[in-house]
Amino acid sequence: MADGLPWQSVMERIRPHVQALWQSLPLPEQRRFLRHGVRQWDVHRHRIAPEVHARLQSLVARGQLRLHRGRLDTVMAEGPRLRVSTHARDGRIDEFDVDYVVNATGVEMRAQTMRNPLLHDLLRKGHAQTGPHGIGLKAARDGRMVDAHGQPQPRVFILGSLRIGCIWESIAIPELRGQADTAVRGLLAPPAA
Numbered sequence: 001m002a003d004g005l006p007w008q009s010v011m012e013r014i015r016p017h018v019q020a021l022w023q024s025l026p027l028p029e030q031r032r033f034l035r036h037g038v039r040q041w042d043v044h045r046h047r048i049a050p051e052v053h054a055r056l057q058s059l060v061a062r063g064q065l066r067l068h069r070g071r072l073d074t075v076m077a078e079g080p081r082l083r084v085s086t087h088a089r090d091g092r093i094d095e096f097d098v099d100y101v102v103n104a105t106g107v108e109m110r111a112q113t114m115r116n117p118l119l120h121d122l123l124r125k126g127h128a129q130t131g132p133h134g135i136g137l138k139a140a141r142d143g144r145m146v147d148a149h150g151q152p153q154p155r156v157f158i159l160g161s162l163r164i165g166c167i168w169e170s171i172a173i174p175e176l177r178g179q180a181d182t183a184v185r186g187l188l189a190p191p192a193a
Contacts, residue, residue, distance in 0.1 A: 015172070023167065073093070083097055109161065111130055129147065139152075143158055143163065143182055144186065157182075
């Protein structure tokens, strides 16, 4: 701010360092961040594009969109509409009849709760293990999937959100590009003796 730069530039400048910062934190500090800071990080790091924000504000101003904050309890069909029940921070239970529900909670990070038969099979058979804090899958530093015995798999690499527990910043294009490059180089390298 003293230099006249917007706060968003701080987020952009720190991004290349986030993986090293995350990996330098002891596990208790990572857990503390996940308990207390992750929502603030998500709001500031993965912010909405200005054009999309303007469009949403226009919908709100015209009464076509209403925003509510609360913890989702139930969603049930009620004729042609949906009845949504939420718990507010003050303990109040709110119910709404709506046409649409938009899940804006972000990426599912827990492999066990993803609806993916392959992930469930890999975990069940011991070919993979969950990542730190139960987030994603455990990967070696180069992205190779780690099995239940702690051994990196020589021909299986993990990219993207499934690496989030190990390196945190893992879903933006620059990080995905780097992970893909490392995986390709690892797969094309001659096998170790």
